[in-house]
Amino acid sequence: MKFAMIGAGAMGLRYGILLQEAGNDVTFIDTWQPHIDKIREQGGVYQMRDHKDRHLVKIKLETPESYNGDPDMLIFFTKQMQLNDYLKRCSHFFNDKQYAFTCMNGMGHIEKLQKYFADDKIIGGTALIATVLPGPGEVDFMGKRGAGKLNMCPLTEKPDEMTHRLFDELQKADMNPTLTDDFTGTLMTKVIFNSVINTICTMFEIPMGEFGNFPGAADMARQLIDEAYDICARADIHLVSSRKEELHAIDINTRIDMPLHYPSMYQDMTKDRPTEVDYINGYIANLGRQYHYEAKTHLFMTQAVHLAEFHRQNLAKQRAIKAKQAEPQAQTA
Numbered sequence: 001m002k003f004a005m006i007g008a009g010a011m012g013l014r015y016g017i018l019l020q021e022a023g024n025d026v027t028f029i030d031t032w033q034p035h036i037d038k039i040r041e042q043g044g045v046y047q048m049r050d051h052k053d054r055h056l057v058k059i060k061l062e063t064p065e066s067y068n069g070d071p072d073m074l075i076f077f078t079k080q081m082q083l084n085d086y087l088k089r090c091s092h093f094f095n096d097k098q099y100a101f102t103c104m105n106g107m108g109h110i111e112k113l114q115k116y117f118a119d120d121k122i123i124g125g126t127a128l129i130a131t132v133l134p135g136p137g138e139v140d141f142m143g144k145r146g147a148g149k150l151n152m153c154p155l156t157e158k159p160d161e162m163t164h165r166l167f168d169e170l171q172k173a174d175m176n177p178t179l180t181d182d183f184t185g186t187l188m189t190k191v192i193f194n195s196v197i198n199t200i201c202t203m204f205e206i207p208m209g210e211f212g213n214f215p216g217a218a219d220m221a222r223q224l225i226d227e228a229y230d231i232c233a234r235a236d237i238h239l240v241s242s243r244k245e246e247l248h249a250i251d252i253n254t255r256i257d258m259p260l261h262y263p264s265m266y267q268d269m270t271k272d273r274p275t276e277v278d279y280i281n282g283y284i285a286n287l288g289r290q291y292h293y294e295a296k297t298h299l300f301m302t303q304a305v306h307l308a309e310f311h312r313q314n315l316a317k318q319r320a321i322k323a324k325q326a327e328p329q330a331q332t333a
């Protein structure tokens with residue numbers, strides 16, 4: 001199959017390289033200039049697995065403006081706040097035969113995709129796969145080959161031939177796909193999962209295992225899960241796990257499956273970038289308001305993460321001022 005990966009960051013590279021290794025024709029499209037420059041200079045991306053076995057993987061890389069191909073499927077893996085810009089810049093190569101697939105975290109992306117693709121061409125999903133972009137031109141796949149899994153569901157909830165072809169390619173690439181039958185329920189179940197793990201680990205700047213091993217972890221998680229499940233019940237969203245299963249999944253993922261992983265939200269925070277919290281806890285809280293339910297804990301968590309972002313950005317500004325003040329001294333010394 002011919003794929004265009006829209007976003008060649010951590011997850012775009014994980015999916016794209018594995019699909020390429022499984023025999024597909026993959027082109028990566030990105031806008032982050034230092035990453036583009038590094039990949040061109042190196043002739044590819046340096047890929048690691050669990051910080052080891054660093055090796056060069058050749059990839060085809062384009063910018064939205066330079067790409068003129070006609071892929072069968074576009075896979076969107078940008079941060080939520082980057083998606084509109086990517087869609088606008090890539091729209092010149094979209095056509096009505098192409099499919100759009102995405103396993104981005106949070107909510108808000110599907111409505112944006114619907115402005116460019118018909119409902120029967122959109123396939124959504126969720127990824128329980130940890131990947132890190134340590135810097136431009138470098139990607140670290142966390143977990144052994146075959147680790148992690150993903151859920152996928154067409155927006156129409158009626159899988160067609162292309163959905164099955166995508167499923168087969170993801171399976172060949174060892175990505176452990178599961179085809180689910182409830183679109184919104186599938187996506188929201190992962191949003192709730194991330195509303196606990198990503199948010200708490202990012203605020204405290206801790207790996208997932210440290211949260212999972214904290215004796216109060218289940219109480220903290222239960223409070224966020226209960227609020228979110230109460231809201232989904234009011235919104236008639238059918239989650240794919242029960243509350244108990246969601247709590248269990250968080251426990252197993254943090255303590256056993258990915259104890260050393262810092263969630264993707266942490267990766268933004270530590271680079272002094274805005275996080276996706278408004279599309280995760282903020283989305284749950286806004287949905288609650290539509291059903292006259294005040295999600296107090298999710299609202300509090302959203303602001304707590306914004307406070308942490310604010311603090312880090314202030315520190316970055318102070319560092320910049322100090323560096324500027326040191327400049328003339330360095331010249332006169």
Ligand SMILES: NC(=O)C1=CN([C@@H]2O[C@H](COP(=O)(O)OP(=O)(O)OC[C@H]3O[C@@H](n4cnc5c(N)ncnc54)[C@H](OP(=O)(O)O)[C@@H]3O)[C@@H](O)[C@H]2O)C=CC1
Nearest residue numbers: 009010011032077078079104105127129130131133135264
């Ligand atoms: N990573 C993971 O383990 C998982 C991620 N997801 C989801 O997948 C989607 C894509 O996320 P992900 O692949 O992690 O994100 P990316 O790796 O794509 O983020 C890359 C972007 O972040 C900026 N950036 C990255 N590294 C640096 C750096 N060192 N210095 C400055 N800027 C940097 C650049 O944006 P800019 O050009 O704007 O500066 C770049 O385009 C998100 O919705 C995420 O929540 C889902 C499951 C797991």
Ligand SMILES: CC(C)(CO)C(=O)C(=O)O
Nearest residue numbers: 127128129130263264265
């Ligand atoms: C925690 C994890 C890896 C689960 O897939 C994730 O979604 C993230 O890092 O954002």
